[in-house]
Amino acid sequence: MDVNGAVAEGFEPVREAFLGNFETMGERGAAVAVYRNGRKVVDLWAGTRDIDGTHPWERDTAQIVRSATKGVAAAVLLMLAERGELDLDAPVGRYWPEFKAQGKEHTLVRHVPAHRAGVPALDLPLTPAEAADPDLAAAALAAQPPLWEPGTDHGYHAQTYSWLTGELVRRVTGRDIGAWIAAEIARPLGLDLWVGLPGAEAHRVGRVGPLEVPAQAGALRTRPKRAVADAYADPDSLTRRAFAAITPLPDENDPAYRAAVLPASNGIATADSLARFYAALAGEVDGVRLFAPRTLEHARAEASAGPDRVLVVGTRFGLGYMLHGGASPLLAPGSFGHPGRGGALGFADPESGIAFGYVTNGFRQSVTADPRAQALVRAVRVSLG
Numbered sequence: 001m002d003v004n005g006a007v008a009e010g011f012e013p014v015r016e017a018f019l020g021n022f023e024t025m026g027e028r029g030a031a032v033a034v035y036r037n038g039r040k041v042v043d044l045w046a047g048t049r050d051i052d053g054t055h056p057w058e059r060d061t062a063q064i065v066r067s068a069t070k071g072v073a074a075a076v077l078l079m080l081a082e083r084g085e086l087d088l089d090a091p092v093g094r095y096w097p098e099f100k101a102q103g104k105e106h107t108l109v110r111h112v113p114a115h116r117a118g119v120p121a122l123d124l125p126l127t128p129a130e131a132a133d134p135d136l137a138a139a140a141l142a143a144q145p146p147l148w149e150p151g152t153d154h155g156y157h158a159q160t161y162s163w164l165t166g167e168l169v170r171r172v173t174g175r176d177i178g179a180w181i182a183a184e185i186a187r188p189l190g191l192d193l194w195v196g197l198p199g200a201e202a203h204r205v206g207r208v209g210p211l212e213v214p215a216q217a218g219a220l221r222t223r224p225k226r227a228v229a230d231a232y233a234d235p236d237s238l239t240r241r242a243f244a245a246i247t248p249l250p251d252e253n254d255p256a257y258r259a260a261v262l263p264a265s266n267g268i269a270t271a272d273s274l275a276r277f278y279a280a281l282a283g284e285v286d287g288v289r290l291f292a293p294r295t296l297e298h299a300r301a302e303a304s305a306g307p308d309r310v311l312v313v314g315t316r317f318g319l320g321y322m323l324h325g326g327a328s329p330l331l332a333p334g335s336f337g338h339p340g341r342g343g344a345l346g347f348a349d350p351e352s353g354i355a356f357g358y359v360t361n362g363f364r365q366s367v368t369a370d371p372r373a374q375a376l377v378r379a380v381r382v383s384l385g
Contacts, residue, residue, distance in 0.1 A: 069267030074320020
């Protein structure tokens with residue numbers, strides 16, 4: 001396997017771990033990038049752009065990153081709050097009056113990124129076409145009764161996070177969240193990152209699919225706890241209902257799905273852009289900084305912790321970001337970021353100055369701690385000494 005790109009002196013363990021993912025974990029195509037204090041120190045890619053083995057992975061190959069998109073959507077809410085356009089402690093209904101229905105009048109804006117809004121599932125799931133219609137999806141969510149009193153508990157809003165964040169941004173700014181990200185985040189930083197893929201960029205995005213774990217890597221297979229496995233197997237569980245808020249599951253290779261604006265699940269990015277985005281949250285990159293220091297602390301201050309009603313395991317969230325813990329190990333206790341189910345990962349660790357991005361065309365069964373990403377994170381930790 002030829003690994004392309006470069007690593008700065010001292011970060012050679014990351015290259016070794018990246019190669020190991022191809023040799024022992026069945027990786028087909030992937031890229032990883034790491035920034036330290038705003039400077040790129042790792043930029044690697046290898047394999048094929050498509051899961052079925054066609055077209056080599058290029059420097060600018062992008063992939064769908066699933067729920068790693070949530071960290072980008074969270075940044076929009078926090079940046080709007082920093083600019084005084086959105087009050088995190090105001091009711092969602094101040095900006096979106098229809099949302100107050102069915103006992104949701106006391107849901108606060110800060111409950112949305114912290115997964116405390118109480119609406120992780122819909123009684124009537126949306127089709128992929130309906131999910132892509134912002135008016136229809138927002139109306140469905142506004143009419144949904146909460147499954148617990150908003151603010152009193154947390155559970156991962158796997159799909160509904162799209163319409164919660166998207167509609168808030170649309171009501172406050174008049175723009176869809178994908179357009180806001182393009183203008184206020186991607187353009188200033190020069191990112192290849194989209195929520196709503198432009199047709200002109202479609203040729204750069206690979207086909208994704210499930211990744212088979214080689215037989216010799218059996219010890220590395222993801223083995224969920226029995227309670228977690230049962231929750232995913234039960235069609236009536238809140239776990240299944242949350243992920244099935246869009247039914248049937250969309251074809252992630254469908255151009256129509258990739259062009260939709262679904263900030264919970266369908267962002268597309270290069271590894272470099274994902275890492276660069278997090279570098280600009282934690283510090284300055286080429287003169288651009290997305291978060292003021294106070295906003296950075298809001299992002300990673302614990303807002304939810306304990307047994308997650310949807311993911312079943314214990315989770316920790318700041319305002320829109322998973323925090324370092326057993327369910328989602330990151331670099332260090334102060335790290336914050338977001339994985340994509342079965343693959344992608346982006347995060348920042350302000351104390352060490354590290355920002356990390358990993359994307360792949362092959363998705364495994366893991367939800368929040370993919371073994372390939374974790375191998376790379378461990379290698380970064382070794383590189384730092």
